[in-house]
Amino acid sequence: MMSGLLSWMIFLPLIGAGVIMALPKDNHRGIRAVATVAAFLPLVLAILLLAGYDPSTAAFQFQENAAWIPALNVNYHLGVDGLSVPMLALTALLCFLACLISYNITNRVKEYFAFYLLLEAGMLGVFAALDFFLFYVFWEVMLVPMYFLIGIWGGPRREYAAIKFFLYTLFGSIFMLVAILALYFTSTPHTLSITDQIARAPGMTHGFQMFAFVFFFIAFAIKIPTLPFHTWLPDAHVEAPTAVSVLLAGVLLKMGTYGLLRISLPMFPMATKYFAWPMAALGVAGIVYGAFVCMAQKDLKKLVAYSSVSHMGYCLLGIAAYGSVAALTGCMFQMVSHGLITGALFILVGVIYDRAHTREIDAYGGMWVKVPVYSGIMVLFVLGSLGLPGLSGFVSEFMVFLGAFPYFKITVAVGVVGVLLTAAYFLRMIQKMFLGTVAGQTEHLSDINAREMIAVAPLAVMMIVLGVYPALLADYIKATIVNLVKVIGA
Secondary structure: OOOOHHHHHHHHHHHHHHHHHHOOOOOHHHHHHHHHHHHHHHHHHHHHHHHHOOOOOOOOEEEEEEEEEHHHOEEEEEEEOOOHHHHHHHHHHHHHHHHHHHHHOOOOHHHHHHHHHHHHHHHHHHHHEOEHHHHHHHHHHOHHHHHHHHHHHOOOOHHHHHHHHHHHHHHHHHHHHHHHHHHHHHOOOOOOEHHHHHHOHHHOOHHHHHHHHHHHHHHHHHHOOOOOOOOHHHHHHHHOOHHHHHHHHHHHHHHHHHHHHHHHHHHOHHHHHHOHHHHHHHHHHHHHHHHHHHHOOOEHHHHHHHHHHHHHHHHHHHHHOOOOHHHHHHHHHHHHHHHHHHHHHHHHHHHHHHHHOOOEHHHEEOHHHHOHHHHHHHHHHHHHHOOOOOOHHHHHHHHHHHHHOOOOHHHHHHHHHHHHHHHHHHHHHHHHHHOOOOEEHHHHOOOOOHHHHHHHHHHHHHHHHHHHOOHHHHHHHHHHHHHHHHHHOO
16 A cells, blocks of 8 residues: 555645746747646556555555644545546546646746646545545635636636636535534544544534534535525536636545545434435426427537536435435446536537637537537447446436435435436437538637647547446446445435
8 A cells, every 4th residue: 555645645736736836938849848747747647546445444554644734633634435536537537637737828828737737636535535624625715716716717708707617615614613623522532534524423412413404405406506505506607617617526525525425424323314305306306307408409509518417406305315326326327427527518519619710509500511520429428427327327326216215205206207307308409409401600610739649539438338337337336335325324
């Protein structure tokens, strides 16, 4: 087991950001090279993490624990289990691929890549932290670079979108901070250890669990985002540069569901059972609402953004079925699958926007004739998103429905409508953009290039592999999910 592997994963991007800040601002080639290496090395370490992780146990592995602020009993505590290993690997992969897509950034390149690597460090830290102080620091670290990445390098309404994202997330963070402080002052001795707080869960009163669960849920629901906290997402996605949209959809949204699985379910089991039905209702509402809104979209990027609201509803529905190993496994599958598929879709939207400078669906037609390689790849990921059997999206949705049905029969039946609507809006988009005669902006398009192909090919391979052989991911998370269900006491 490599000593300090998790720390190296988190801080190598920070070191890269420091090196970039020392380079001349007009050395664009050197800045891009340093950023690429700094994003690639965590991916290498993530592969070593996957290779060295023992999936047969639910115990935390690769732990690093050192006193940080002894007076407050705050520790620098990192560790991974079946929940965090897949998310760390997904984050490292998407950050590297999105870095390649960022080569088209020509404005303030130095600052862009410095903020980009700071964002990566924060995201990796959230998935590895086992101390609330450290968790909260990493959670907030992400807020600053994301604000600037949208606000400086975004679209025409970038300032509005950045401020809206900042205010929503900060609002949720305040609730999280209050809940963390409540946990700290009600524990004896005072501790911010996530594992210690889970261990004391049986001793928490029902009223305290209800209070803490609600406060954490508000913070996590904003990040997912769950209705009615979703309105920041379409604006942020549409205005953000392509690489930032990839990370926003592929990683940041998953931090909300990860927080529920890591903190809320095992730490507040009584509140989890009490709020199970409302969570299921919110999940299904998101599935159906997001799909209906997608039906009305004319902007391709906004369509993909609202599809995230719909697809993250599956995760919340799976979490609501807390007593089902299948449902919780489906939730984890959806987190990974959505990251792969939607990340690729945003890359592909960026590819076509860079060429035609419009995202209007009606501006294109007959693309399959003009750009066949791009069209084939785009349709492949669209089929994955709508849940075609043999691709990862089908596995995740099927497992969520299978596990949740015994608990919420009518709710799940309503949720299935979302699957039909998803097929409807995506197939309509395929018909308008890729079929028929060549028209509109399609006349001037060139096909996907090698760099862009490198960015989406690994995601396509993983989507197909997980769809055909889901045990590849299920084996990593099984022991942790089984233990989680046991801890909740379903």
